[in-house]
Amino acid sequence: MTVREIMAVHPRPSSIDQDVLVRCIEECLDCSATCSICADADLAEPDLPDLVKCIRLCLDCADACQATGNILARLTEPDFDVLRTTAQACAEACRASADECERHAAHHEHCRICEEVCRSCESACNEVIAAISAHVG
Amino acid sequence: MTVREIMAVHPRPSSIDQDVLVRCIEECLDCSATCSICADADLAEPDLPDLVKCIRLCLDCADACQATGNILARLTEPDFDVLRTTAQACAEACRASADECERHAAHHEHCRICEEVCRSCESACNEVIAAISAHVG
Amino acid sequence: MTVREIMAVHPRPSSIDQDVLVRCIEECLDCSATCSICADADLAEPDLPDLVKCIRLCLDCADACQATGNILARLTEPDFDVLRTTAQACAEACRASADECERHAAHHEHCRICEEVCRSCESACNEVIAAISAHVG
Amino acid sequence: MTVREIMAVHPRPSSIDQDVLVRCIEECLDCSATCSICADADLAEPDLPDLVKCIRLCLDCADACQATGNILARLTEPDFDVLRTTAQACAEACRASADECERHAAHHEHCRICEEVCRSCESACNEVIAAISAHVG
Numbered sequence: 066m067t068v069r070e071i072m073a074v075h076p077r078p079s080s081i082d083q084d085v086l087v088r089c090i091e092e093c094l095d096c097s098a099t100c101s102i103c104a105d106a107d108l109a110e111p112d113l114p115d116l117v118k119c120i121r122l123c124l125d126c127a128d129a130c131q132a133t134g135n136i137l138a139r140l141t142e143p144d145f146d147v148l149r150t151t152a153q154a155c156a157e158a159c160r161a162s163a164d165e166c167e168r169h170a171a172h173h174e175h176c177r178i179c180e181e182v183c184r185s186c187e188s189a190c191n192e193v194i195a196a197i198s199a200h201v202g
Numbered sequence: 203m204t205v206r207e208i209m210a211v212h213p214r215p216s217s218i219d220q221d222v223l224v225r226c227i228e229e230c231l232d233c234s235a236t237c238s239i240c241a242d243a244d245l246a247e248p249d250l251p252d253l254v255k256c257i258r259l260c261l262d263c264a265d266a267c268q269a270t271g272n273i274l275a276r277l278t279e280p281d282f283d284v285l286r287t288t289a290q291a292c293a294e295a296c297r298a299s300a301d302e303c304e305r306h307a308a309h310h311e312h313c314r315i316c317e318e319v320c321r322s323c324e325s326a327c328n329e330v331i332a333a334i335s336a337h338v339g
Numbered sequence: 340m341t342v343r344e345i346m347a348v349h350p351r352p353s354s355i356d357q358d359v360l361v362r363c364i365e366e367c368l369d370c371s372a373t374c375s376i377c378a379d380a381d382l383a384e385p386d387l388p389d390l391v392k393c394i395r396l397c398l399d400c401a402d403a404c405q406a407t408g409n410i411l412a413r414l415t416e417p418d419f420d421v422l423r424t425t426a427q428a429c430a431e432a433c434r435a436s437a438d439e440c441e442r443h444a445a446h447h448e449h450c451r452i453c454e455e456v457c458r459s460c461e462s463a464c465n466e467v468i469a470a471i472s473a474h475v476g
Numbered sequence: 477m478t479v480r481e482i483m484a485v486h487p488r489p490s491s492i493d494q495d496v497l498v499r500c501i502e503e504c505l506d507c508s509a510t511c512s513i514c515a516d517a518d519l520a521e522p523d524l525p526d527l528v529k530c531i532r533l534c535l536d537c538a539d540a541c542q543a544t545g546n547i548l549a550r551l552t553e554p555d556f557d558v559l560r561t562t563a564q565a566c567a568e569a570c571r572a573s574a575d576e577c578e579r580h581a582a583h584h585e586h587c588r589i590c591e592e593v594c595r596s597c598e599s600a601c602n603e604v605i606a607a608i609s610a611h612v613g
Contacts, residue, residue, distance in 0.1 A: 067510045068513070074586050076517060094509055095477050106551075109552045118279035121278050121279045122281060129269055132265040136295075141516050147295050154290065178478060205369075205376070232340055235408060239346060240345065242412065243350060246528070247350055315345045417532075420568050421568050
């Protein structure tokens, strides 16, 4: 991933801890792809009717992570209320997707992996929220 | 727009007022496109250096509206905390973009139009948030 | 929809026929939302296992339409090879989604509506491709 | 990145070489984020008026890569004409963005990095196109 490298040469420095920010952007990219693949894997499972909620929440989480990754990646002229509520919505989508994947983790390895990635992205979003609160006061 | 028509034949009825939901989805689609075009129009203006914040917040708003439109359009197995925080983040992105476009509305017609669309989408998001609160309690 | 109105005040005029372009952007927005809703409606149908291909192709089409709407909406410094191949990929995604929805149109009203919207968007993309060819030569 | 790991446990095997596919999905994710950041870095540069084309083509490339990453990540019920034209459009967007970033690479390190990532993603898309041609004949 090139996010850290290109962020480091951005002419405008990050207002919040760049490590926290980069980790969250990378987690959002990874979580968005992982959730898309988990939803698609669900479609190919024999117990598909039990996985409808998992598909829906994984699709939501993929959308939330994609938007959040895009928005957090911009350093120029940020609005911290936008950044904070965006990260909050993403953390919520990750939590919902993780909770549902957890229910299927024992019998579907892709749900076990997806739960783990969602929990990690939720935690990265919460760190960004904390860093914004520390910065804005 | 076909959103209303296809929503009406969805096998799962909407948990919240369908008119409120459809209006918000349509506003998100319109606002996402309008913000993309406003950011692009800014790039072609002679006072481009004064429009950097406008470009950034319009790009954020376009991303937020696209994700929110996608997430609200799903009726199957919703998680209301995801829907509410998503609509809140979108309302915030609309508010930020509208506030900045307002500063340029007198001399750029695209900013005047974009401000209007963002305010309208912000209000539609707030109606969805109220409808979710009324439903979930 | 505000696309036509804000396009009309963009400082850079469209290189290709603005009516053709605006129609395609609007079709892409409508088709993206319609395909998302059709995929979600499929998830709630009792014959879900027969609708897996429909879900997958509708999700592809929603992604293609969203990217194409974004890319066509920019008038500043276009690259016509990018515009043409983007519209071609979108037309293909619309065609595939329409063909599959057609197979379910008799028993699922959302598939009938979605097929219609996809065919209309495919045709709008083909008009853009023709307009680009006429412009670039 | 978790793409390789979750792909490996997907119940439906990939029709084309999984290594080629995974590499392209990862390149699309990386290129989408890198192009978003390059466009945002351009907005903060003193020679912004010279970077308008770079911003526009980076935004196009980010949109194309995001859609392509999503579409290629689905293994269930693929339509190879959709996959091929999608990868072609993405390769074209990467090529256009790389060509423009190359013009600024000597004085903007983010353009130098972005050019490199775009060339690498273009090449990964071309490998996917070749793998699809070999599979479909």
